[in-house]
Amino acid sequence: MDLVSDVIRSVRVGRVGARLIRPSNSQGLRFPTFAGSGFHIIVEGTCWLVTEDKDPVALMPGDVVLTSSGAAHGLSHAPCAIDDLPPFPAASPAPPIPPTQGPSDFAFLCGTYQLAHGRTPQYLRALPDLIVVSTDHGRPGRPGQHAEMRSLIGLLRAEVSGSRMGTGAALPALIDLVLVHVLRQWHEQGDAGGWPRTDDPAIASALRAIHDNPRRQWTVDLLSDAAGMTRAVFTRRFATTVGQPPMSYLIGWRLGLGARLLRETDATLAAIAREVGYSTEFAFSGAFRREYGVSPTGFRRSPAAFRTGADTFREPAEGDGRAPRARA
Structure with a gap:
């Protein structure tokens, strides 16, 4: 019984998004609860995963954070309370552009399946809210056995960092594959206690x-x-x-x-x-x-496009009082 394949088929009805994000001026970002699933891949620098009720987790390049059913969380340059982080700004779809250079402690790839209708599939809701796996094989005790995932990360970063023919087809496929490999690796690490027992x-x-x-x-x-x-x-x-x-x-x-x-x-x-x-x-x-x-006809007509782009988030001007905005 191939539950991972079934999970991928289930989330494909959502709106697919992919971005390269560089929080500027040593800031982090807070991601509120959303309907869907997603992941962050640390590609530069180091940061911390912060949540509402667990201790911060240190992250390094190659670490992947899977939010299985859209739980609130944040990424920060240092341990902090989640409410201390500025919220992730809503951004309209934009064509992929090269990342703007600027001061930043870390950068990460963000991929999402946002469900405008319905709920996250039961199998993903059965997982822990946040799962961390690593593709960094230079650390002690971590043998090099996930080269495929590192290749996928390179391909995904290339797609969101520049305008290319075929991006509309490539990005959804790459996001599917990243999710497959994250779930595989989590199983291999023996952490799949909350996953339905299909060995029954x-x-x-x-x-x-x-x-x-x-x-x-x-x-x-x-x-x-x-x-x-x-x-x-x-x-x-x-x-x-x-469940x-x-x-x-x-x-x-x-x-x-x-x-x-x-x-x-x-x-x-x-x-x-x-x-x-x-x-x-x-x-x-x-x-x-x-x-x-929503009716089947309304669902069919609703947009299913993905979002792409490489965005640098900046702090508001002194005294501005506004949340950081996405800058194209």
């Missing part, structure tokens, strides 16, 4: 049945048969492993698949409804609106 063959069988044939009219009885368990035992173990009851997971999977089909195909609503297990487009539309807060 019975639950994996039920998940595979749902994923392979979402249009089938599944019931708890049919899924428990696929898992080879009694209904009561299956329902209890499924909820413990996956929600079987039918709730089934609905979420169907609607997530429907969202991807709305984004990636020109299929009619009736065809998509049948593909994901709904008898009519009206039944699908009602369920979709309840989950995503």
Whole structure:
């Protein structure tokens, strides 16, 4: 059961963003809670990951911070309280430009999947709020076994640092691959205690049945048969492993698949409804609106473009009283 691949498919319906950020004048930045997932990759200098309720964590070049479900956090040049950091400024989409040179203690690549509708997939919500992995293999006790990740970082930095043909296709693919490698490395480090136990063959069988044939009219009885368990035992173990009851997971999977089909195909609503297990487009539309807060047609028409650019953040002028702004 390849949960990492399923996670990537689920978050692709979000708005993809990528930036190279240099907090200027030794400042850091505070990132408020958002609907989605993202990561920071330290590429220059050193800094600290700060949160609301945990001790600061020192970060070096090659360290990657994954925010699995949009938890609030900050990056700072020194340990501090998260509320002491200026907020990350909202920035409109801009074409990629070379980074502006200026004083900065550190720089990092930022990649995000922002979900305008719906919720972060259950599997990502089951992870710790913030995960730190490293691709720096010069440190003691860290063997060089993730050269692929370092190559991805180089490619991603090149894409956000200059205007190139094909960026619209390259950036989403690179962000997908970075997330895949971060999750792989976290698993290899043995820290995946909160991840659903797909080594449970019975639950994996039920998940595979749902994923392979979402249009089938599944019931708890049919899924428990696929898992080879009694209904009561299956329902209890499924909820413990996956984090929600079987039918709730089934609905979420169907609607997530429907969202991807709305984004990636020109299929009619009736065809998509049948593909994901709904008898009519009206039944699908009602369920979709309840989950995503928008009609399927509205979701299909909403922008799915990514944001790119290399931005330098500056302090407000003396007495300005405003938050730092993005400067193109």
